[in-house]
Amino acid sequence: MPSFNRMATILTIVTTLVATSARAEDVKAGDLVISQAWSRATPGGAKTGGGYLTIENKGSAPDKLVSATADAAGKVEVHEMAMNNGVMTMRPLDSGLTIDPGKTVKLAPGGYHLMLMELKRPLKQGDKLPVTLQFEKAGKVAVTLEVQGVGAQGPGGSAGGGDGMKMQEMDHSKMKM
Numbered sequence: 001m002p003s004f005n006r007m008a009t010i011l012t013i014v015t016t017l018v019a020t021s022a023r024a025e026d027v028k029a030g031d032l033v034i035s036q037a038w039s040r041a042t043p044g045g046a047k048t049g050g051g052y053l054t055i056e057n058k059g060s061a062p063d064k065l066v067s068a069t070a071d072a073a074g075k076v077e078v079h080e081m082a083m084n085n086g087v088m089t090m091r092p093l094d095s096g097l098t099i100d101p102g103k104t105v106k107l108a109p110g111g112y113h114l115m116l117m118e119l120k121r122p123l124k125q126g127d128k129l130p131v132t133l134q135f136e137k138a139g140k141v142a143v144t145l146e147v148q149g150v151g152a153q154g155p156g157g158s159a160g161g162g163d164g165m166k167m168q169e170m171d172h173s174k175m176k177m
């Protein structure tokens with residue numbers, strides 16, 4: 001049935017286009033593959049934002065995310081968030097974030113994240129935010145954070161419920177370092 005085949009081909013093309021446009025390009029740097037780089041819109045006046053991404057190490061040696069920079073932020077730090085006696089605290093990882101060989105490390109709300117500090121302007125949904133990551137072995141890697149809505153919990157733009165960790169509500173000046 002030629003008409004059925006043709007229809008199937010068209011459907012395949014359409015599906016592929018949709019899948020491709022909904023997903024940010026993976027960035028390869030040496031043995032690392034960086035994907036799902038995203039951020040969240042900041043409500044008016046907020047000077048800090050979070051940066052999230054997934055780093056996969058396909059090599060045979062560990063690498064380390066040591067620092068990051070962004071034109072949109074005066075300063076970027078690599079942070080860890082953890083529960084301490086029932087209090088959510090975060091601290092900069094001074095010696096960097098290690099990605100062991102064969103492992104995938106996810107920076108996500110409630111865990112590791114990039115802390116974008118001294119933001120020059122609010123982050124708006126739909127913005128594409130260039131960030132340069134500095135790895136010990138892979139060197140400088142340019143990625144683009146796709147800014148999702150204020151309550152988003154993932155790169156797909158899904159709005160999180162009320163129980164989601166809301167970074168912008170935390171007062172950085174009172175943070176335990």
Ligand SMILES: [Cu+2]
Nearest residue numbers: 079090113115
């Ligand atoms: Cu932080």
